[in-house]
Amino acid sequence: MTAIRAVIFDIGNVLIEWQPERFYDRAIGEDRRRAMFAAVDLHAMNDLVDLGHGFRDIIYAQADATPDWRDEIRMWHDNWLELATPVIDRSVRLLRALRAKGVPVHALTNFGIESFDLAKRHFDFLGEFDRAFVSGHMGVIKPDPEIYRQVEDDLGLPGAALLFADDRDANVAMARARGWNAHLFDGPGGWADRLVADGLLTAQEAA
Structure with a gap:
């Protein structure tokens, strides 16, 4: 051995x-969070960041591509330390x-x-x-x-x-x-x- x-x-x-859903529940409410996560695969977005793509670039591009959730998606970048806690x-x-x-x-x-x-x-x-x-x-x-x-x-x-x-x-x-x-x-x-x-x-x- x-x-x-x-x-x-x-x-x-x-x-x-690392529970991003918990942050969004606090920030925008559970119902809106559930709707956003159903509409946008945010964890797949984060996988691209984890693969080495630009942190801000990937998240802001996803936000711009999803205008209904633009401000909320940007929070993934702008409030990141609040997600990782x-x-x-x-x-x-x-x-x-x-x-x-x-x-x-x-x-x-x-x-x-x-x-x-x-x-x-x-x-x-x-x-x-x-x-x-x-x-x-x-x-x-x-x-x-x-x-x-x-x-x-x-x-x-x-x-x-x-x-x-x-x-x-x-x-x-x-x-x-x-x-x-x-x-x-x-x-x-x-x-x-x-x-x-x-x-x-x-x-x-x-x-």
């Missing part, structure tokens, strides 16, 4: 909550506990180039990874197997030496298909338990 030599965190819904504090503590023990900790995230730079300026812990593998820079998004291959090649480690946490079933399934140890994140408590079970942290360190 290969020992785990690095831990990899997803960011959205693992370290920072709050921080999942215990997950950040786990990240820092691992680093304090000398465990290499990386990120593997679907994130745009400019939006990740914005997030790094706002959330200091995003600058604490040994390596941050950001889809916008890599030109591919999870769960495409190519993004996992790039991580393996860059780190020079087999999948069996990696432990990865992500909140999406498809991303976890692909990681496992490549031989990674993978945890489906549904809260920091379960992730802490996994880190303890794999001998990376003690129960006290993971508290």
Whole structure:
């Protein structure tokens, strides 16, 4: 059995909550939000940003192409930090506990180039990874197997030496298909338990 030599965190819904619908419910009301999301595939729009296309360019182009929702779509860009909130504090503590023990900790995230730079300026812990593998820079998004291959090649480690946490079933399934140890994140408590079970942290360190 290969020992785990690095831990990899997803960011959205693992370290920072990412629930755009919740922001729009507050901003325009649930009924209007439901109507807008039914009319416009905003998550597909965001996938283009995560693939490395211009953050403002993609969102404003979608807004201009959908005049009935122009102002609301622009909020995705203009109010982005309000969409990406709050921080999942215990997950950040786990990240820092691992680093304090000398465990290499990386990120593997679907994130745009400019939006990740914005997030790094706002959330200091995003600058604490040994390596941050950001889809916008890599030109591919999870769960495409190519993004996992790039991580393996860059780190020079087999999948069996990696432990990865992500909140999406498809991303976890692909990681496992490549031989990674993978945890489906549904809260920091379960992730802490996994880190303890794999001998990376003690129960006290993971508290």
